[in-house]
Amino acid sequence: MNPRYRRLLIPGLLVLLLVVVIVSSLARRADGAEAEPQVVSRMxxxxxxxxxxxxxxxxxxxxxxxxNDSGNDPLIFAIELKTGRTVGVTRVEGGTLSDTEALAIDSEGTLWVADTGDNLERRKDAALYALPEQGPGNHTVVASRYPISYDADSHNVEALLVHPVTGAKLLVSKALLSGTIYKLPTTLSTDRTNLAVAQKGTGPSAVTDATYTSDGKYAVMRTYASMYLFDAAKGTLLNGVRTPDQKQGETIAAEARSLLVGSEGSDSELIRVPIPSATPEPTPTPTDASKPTPEQGDDLPVEPMLFVFGAVGAAVILGVGVAIRAKRSRRVVSD
Incomplete structure (x- = not known):
């Protein structure tokens, strides 16, 4: 082999090795949620x-x-899960809903609508709407409107969690690096703004929806490609796994013993997936006893796209290095 090509071979093998490691890592992450996915129906x-x-x-x-989210009528569709057929439509009145991003039902059967989407982060009219769930049939309901504010700024929020036992409500912002978790007052008011208070710790990046499990023991936050299991009482991250591939994974809801995930798009699938296993946090060793206990969001699994970007970046850097070395070699030869 030409010595010049031999020098180029080693960096090329390093790039290949890096890609193999990343792909293997993604495959291991995919095992958890994709082991038993089941397409239940299509809406x-x-x-x-x-x-x-x-x-x-x-x-x-x-x-x-x-x-639906922004740009659509404020309609809640009742879907027969086994067929995906619409069996009821409820029009929500009582305010101007502009970017509805999440639904949740409390223990009393109240359906909560989060009109909290704000891609430009400049809204001053974010709110929750509450109405009794209507089930099949066509209805028009004047919902109770609860104005929401966070702090001096506005935030894009696409996730609402309502605890199935206590009724406690959390919002999670959708952000590039990590989401902020906000706690709402125990009692909400319709005639004044309800301040959502930022909590210690963070959520995953790009959270598109969230839910408590049916027993309230765990909180699950989803992104476009993954979902993350948290201990609801301690707020600590337990596990992170891939979701089945979807066009634009937006939604998640809890059944009795499993989860449903959905997507934007026409004729979109409702997919049943198992609840991620609650992998325990490692017990600190005596040498680690002085270190602070990880808070919610610490050591979060990185989103797959970040792995891809990292791989591409590394490949580009190595590729540039290879090109420079090759150019230098040709210059030496020509000289």
Missing amino acids: NDPRITESSGLAVSRSYDGIVYTI
Whole structure:
């Protein structure tokens, strides 16, 4: 082999090795959530094109609710889960809903709608709307409106968690690097702004929805490609796994013993996935006893796209190095 090509071979092998390691890592992460995915049905209503909220009915067996996000009428669709057929539509009145991003149902059967989407982060009219779940049939309901503010700034929030036992409510912002978790007051007011207080620790990046498990023991936050299991009482991260591939994974809701995930797009699938296993946090060794205990969001699994970007970046850097070395070699030869 030409010595000049031999020098180029080693960096090339390093790039290949890096790619193999990354792909293997992603495959291991995918095992958890994709082991037993089941497509339950497709939401075939042509009006449902941007499903951004999902909730499982507490009062009507086999019914789930969804709602489109910005630019659509304030309609909540009641879906027969086993067929994906729309069996009811509820028009929400009582305010101007502009970017609805999440749905949740509390222990009393109240359906909560989060009108909190704000891609430009400049809204001053974010709010939660509450109404009794209506089930099948067509309805028009004047919902109670609860104005929401966070601090001096505005935030894009696409995730609402309502605890199935206590009724406690959390919001999670959608951010590039990590989301902020906000706690709402125990009692909400319709005639004044309700301040959502930022909590210690962070959520994953790009959170598109979240839910508590049916027993309230865990909170699950989802992104476009992954979902993350948290201990609801301690707020610590337990596990992070991949979700099945979807066009634009936006929604998540809890069934009795599993989760449902959904996506934007026409004729979008509702997929049943197992709840991620609650992998325990490592017990600190005596030498680590003086170190602070990880808070919520510490050591979060990195999103797959960040792995890809890292791989591409590393390959580009190595490729540039290879090109420079090759150019130098040719210059030496020509000289």
